[in-house]
Amino acid sequence: MNPIIEEDELLYKAEQAKRASSSLAAKSTEQKNHALTAIASALRKHCPAILQANESDIAAAQREGMSQSMIDRLMLNQSRVNAMADALDNLARLNDPIGDCLEEWDRPNGLHIRKMRVPIGVIGMVYEARPNVTIDAAGLCLKTGNAVYLRGSRSALESNRTLVGIIRQALSKTDLPEDGVQLLEDVSHETADRFFRLNGLIDVLIPRGSQKLIRTVINKSTIPVLETGAGNCHLYIDESARPEMAINIAINAKTQRPSVCNAIETIIVQKKWFSRYGESLIQSLIASGVECRMDPSVASNYPDLPVAEEEDWKTEYLDKTVAIKIVSDVDEAIRHINRFGTKHSESIISETPSHVERFFQSVDASTLYHNASTRFTDGEAFGFGAEIGISTQKLHARGPMGLPALTTIKYIVKGTGQIRE
Amino acid sequence: MNPIIEEDELLYKAEQAKRASSSLAAKSTEQKNHALTAIASALRKHCPAILQANESDIAAAQREGMSQSMIDRLMLNQSRVNAMADALDNLARLNDPIGDCLEEWDRPNGLHIRKMRVPIGVIGMVYEARPNVTIDAAGLCLKTGNAVYLRGSRSALESNRTLVGIIRQALSKTDLPEDGVQLLEDVSHETADRFFRLNGLIDVLIPRGSQKLIRTVINKSTIPVLETGAGNCHLYIDESARPEMAINIAINAKTQRPSVCNAIETIIVQKKWFSRYGESLIQSLIASGVECRMDPSVASNYPDLPVAEEEDWKTEYLDKTVAIKIVSDVDEAIRHINRFGTKHSESIISETPSHVERFFQSVDASTLYHNASTRFTDGEAFGFGAEIGISTQKLHARGPMGLPALTTIKYIVKGTGQIRE
Numbered sequence: 001m002n003p004i005i006e007e008d009e010l011l012y013k014a015e016q017a018k019r020a021s022s023s024l025a026a027k028s029t030e031q032k033n034h035a036l037t038a039i040a041s042a043l044r045k046h047c048p049a050i051l052q053a054n055e056s057d058i059a060a061a062q063r064e065g066m067s068q069s070m071i072d073r074l075m076l077n078q079s080r081v082n083a084m085a086d087a088l089d090n091l092a093r094l095n096d097p098i099g100d101c102l103e104e105w106d107r108p109n110g111l112h113i114r115k116m117r118v119p120i121g122v123i124g125m126v127y128e129a130r131p132n133v134t135i136d137a138a139g140l141c142l143k144t145g146n147a148v149y150l151r152g153s154r155s156a157l158e159s160n161r162t163l164v165g166i167i168r169q170a171l172s173k174t175d176l177p178e179d180g181v182q183l184l185e186d187v188s189h190e191t192a193d194r195f196f197r198l199n200g201l202i203d204v205l206i207p208r209g210s211q212k213l214i215r216t217v218i219n220k221s222t223i224p225v226l227e228t229g230a231g232n233c234h235l236y237i238d239e240s241a242r243p244e245m246a247i248n249i250a251i252n253a254k255t256q257r258p259s260v261c262n263a264i265e266t267i268i269v270q271k272k273w274f275s276r277y278g279e280s281l282i283q284s285l286i287a288s289g290v291e292c293r294m295d296p297s298v299a300s301n302y303p304d305l306p307v308a309e310e311e312d313w314k315t316e317y318l319d320k321t322v323a324i325k326i327v328s329d330v331d332e333a334i335r336h337i338n339r340f341g342t343k344h345s346e347s348i349i350s351e352t353p354s355h356v357e358r359f360f361q362s363v364d365a366s367t368l369y370h371n372a373s374t375r376f377t378d379g380e381a382f383g384f385g386a387e388i389g390i391s392t393q394k395l396h397a398r399g400p401m402g403l404p405a406l407t408t409i410k411y412i413v414k415g416t417g418q419i420r421e
Numbered sequence: 422m423n424p425i426i427e428e429d430e431l432l433y434k435a436e437q438a439k440r441a442s443s444s445l446a447a448k449s450t451e452q453k454n455h456a457l458t459a460i461a462s463a464l465r466k467h468c469p470a471i472l473q474a475n476e477s478d479i480a481a482a483q484r485e486g487m488s489q490s491m492i493d494r495l496m497l498n499q500s501r502v503n504a505m506a507d508a509l510d511n512l513a514r515l516n517d518p519i520g521d522c523l524e525e526w527d528r529p530n531g532l533h534i535r536k537m538r539v540p541i542g543v544i545g546m547v548y549e550a551r552p553n554v555t556i557d558a559a560g561l562c563l564k565t566g567n568a569v570y571l572r573g574s575r576s577a578l579e580s581n582r583t584l585v586g587i588i589r590q591a592l593s594k595t596d597l598p599e600d601g602v603q604l605l606e607d608v609s610h611e612t613a614d615r616f617f618r619l620n621g622l623i624d625v626l627i628p629r630g631s632q633k634l635i636r637t638v639i640n641k642s643t644i645p646v647l648e649t650g651a652g653n654c655h656l657y658i659d660e661s662a663r664p665e666m667a668i669n670i671a672i673n674a675k676t677q678r679p680s681v682c683n684a685i686e687t688i689i690v691q692k693k694w695f696s697r698y699g700e701s702l703i704q705s706l707i708a709s710g711v712e713c714r715m716d717p718s719v720a721s722n723y724p725d726l727p728v729a730e731e732e733d734w735k736t737e738y739l740d741k742t743v744a745i746k747i748v749s750d751v752d753e754a755i756r757h758i759n760r761f762g763t764k765h766s767e768s769i770i771s772e773t774p775s776h777v778e779r780f781f782q783s784v785d786a787s788t789l790y791h792n793a794s795t796r797f798t799d800g801e802a803f804g805f806g807a808e809i810g811i812s813t814q815k816l817h818a819r820g821p822m823g824l825p826a827l828t829t830i831k832y833i834v835k836g837t838g839q840i841r842e
Contacts, residue, residue, distance in 0.1 A: 022759060026782050107804060111793060120815050121785065203815050222640050224816045245838040252840035338443060360833050361447050364542065372532060372836025381841070383528060394541050394624050394829040395645045396817040408815040411803075412781050415793025417666040419673035420802070
């Protein structure tokens with residue numbers, strides 16, 4: 001870095017990003033798409049340099065005793081670099097939300113008001129080991145006309161530096177400003193704390209990674225945060241549920257990919273259904289390799305299985321473990337979910353329309369399902385093309401976030417000399 | 422208060438509000454409107470009790486030497502109480518946004534997805550002296566199916582206690598839960614700091630009052646904040662501006678109500694226009710009682726007027742004072758606005774379409790005007806019926822906020838047994 005940057009890298013790059021954001025906001029869809037494909041080509045071309053930088057990160061991580069699963073996340077190879085490039089090409093083919101007129105109307109005094117979709121400005125991205133987030137975030141932000149200021153982890157610094165160097169070099173040959181993508185290379189905690197308080201320079205922070213990271217950003221930031229996060233999701237099997245469908249969905253929602261946020265953690269079963277089909281449900285789960293932790297009210301029938309404790313109702317296992325809760329009716333199920341859920345995805349299996357309606361009305365979560373697996377809560381399954389994450393907050397964006405989550409609005413008012421009386 | 426409440430009033434009432442929010446979310450438009458008019462009637466009926474409580478607040482404020490302008494804000498009288506009641510009746514007549522289906526679509530696997538508008542949950546309202554905010558906030562939140570947790574100022578505690586007592590008593594005779602409206606009576610700063618961190622019980626905080634109050638909430642809160650605030654607004658008079666229209670709008674935007682956030686603080690004038698019509702603009706402003714602080718580049722022609730300093734470009738005077746900035750073209754005007762503006766309302770007076778387009782494209786603000794006064798940025802002038810405030814942030818809501826700003830969305834997904842492959 002040059003001496004000016006070194007003096008206060010954090011602010012210098014934030015100001016560059018802010019300046020670039022004005023220019024980015026005015027770029028056409030064609031200009032942005034061309035830049036995305038140019039970056040994709042550059043990634044493929046410079047793959048050896050990326051892998052070399054990544055090897056140095058991996059070597060350092062090994063010296064410091066990083067766990068194998070963390071090293072897996074940090075690791076890049078030819079096919080992962082190609083996947084990153086392909087994702088950018090895919091992004092270039094998606095519809096550009098910027099410039100859409102969302103509403104327009106006339107006022108009695110002759111003013112014409114249009115509500116237009118515009119970029120947010122500068123997005124601050126805070127993330128952990130995975131270097132693919134660097135490319136993913138840069139692509140999503142550029143597609144929506146935003147500048148991005150990246151704060152990755154220390155362990156991925158060499159990889160991120162090389163990736164951002166390639167992005168900026170590719171941008172310098174396009175109509176988009178290379179300063180639209182900035183990497184904070186000072187990865188100290190002190191500088192991160194200042195990063196979280198750059199109001200006026202960063203418009204929104206998006207943390208991606210562990211619950212701990214997200215919690216830290218929310219607690220320390222004075223900038224609005226787009227919160228993604230935990231999924232303590234439930235499947236409620238109602239008295240009238242068809243047994244085969246309920247069991248099939250239970251197995252899918254628990255085991256198809258247990259480590260993700262839209263997998264279920266507790267199966268809530270109506271007691272009459274349980275007395276008829278519970279044995280079949282439990283045996284199917286066990287046969288699929290799932291550990292079942294049983295509600296104390298039925299635990300005596302399952303002496304070989306662990307008993308669920310209060311803590312189990314709160315736990316996102318992210319593993320092949322599930323808690324089984326027995327309830328007397330849909331209202332008790334709703335109370336349980338609203339007490340212990342994380343407002344992510346909740347499903348009811350039922351053939352009783354009034355119960356389904358009550359569930360839809362009263363459960364507080366981003367996405368509610370009837371007779372379907374919770375595993376569909378994501379941008380791809382919703383048909384959004386690209387996904388920024390799954391919002392678990394209620395402001396701005398909720399549930400799977402597509403490109404519009406990276407936009408805001410601007411009112412454009414045309415007059416003929418109107419003044420306020 | 423009863424002993425349980427006293428033990429931890431803050432948490433006790435937060436939990437009551439949260440429980441009530443589930444019930445409120447399921448109420449019909451008719452039930453909500455009936456409750457609003459019931460509260461309006463109760464306010465009119467109990468006006469003497471309200472005025473008596475208010476007198477005790479006023480007496481305490483006078484003893485403590487509160488300024489007359491603050492006492493004016495705190496003061497209620499018959500006509501102010503009637504205005505509060507009328508506002509509730511008006512709210513009852515507005516369209517209810519809850520339950521609207523914003524989008525719906527089918528997926529190739531047969532899932533049907535609906536994006537529904539739902540209440541946010543519990544709104545935390547933090548405000549200063551004006552007791553009318555108590556009624557205003559309760560009305561807006563109930564209309565949108567939200568519970569509200571009010572934290573007013575110590576100086577208005579008796580008034581607020583009486584108002585909330587009347588609201589809750591009125592609600593107890595309707596289908597809405599009286600626990601949907603809660604007043605935090607412990608107005609210590611320590612408890613306020615805990616209030617700002619009640620994640621999981623309060624879904625969003627809305628501060629209303631001074632810049633200092635808003636800043637405090639943003640800095641201390643871990644809950645998402647709906648930020649309303651400062652307006653350092655500009656009027657840019659382009660070379661082609663019609664002189665009469667430009668001067669007329671300048672006077673209106675500065676003087677019609679100088680203390681509000683959508684009044685202008687700096688007039689930016691293209692230098693050729695200024696050399697022709699500047700004298701007329703300045704004389705008109707002076708004749709309207711406005712102090713003009715002149716750009717150094719033309720200050721020598723106005724020896725009797727103060728010279729604008731760097732600080733003036735940043736200042737929201739909220740008074741009959743205006744800074745005059747001279748620029749060579751629209752691009753310089755845009756740069757000035759983007760550097761010093763607060764992203765609120767900005768206007769261009771011009772007959773050159775390409776300049777207007779550039780201004781609309783490049784100025785970063787919630788509301789941009791062509792040939793109109795900035796004074797129209799509010800819910801009433803926009804035709805929203807009710808206004809929660811004017812958002813100066815970019816997430817969730819921007820510009821004038823109507824009832825939809827107090828809502829979020831929920832995805833309702835109907836299936837026939839779909840599982841994720």
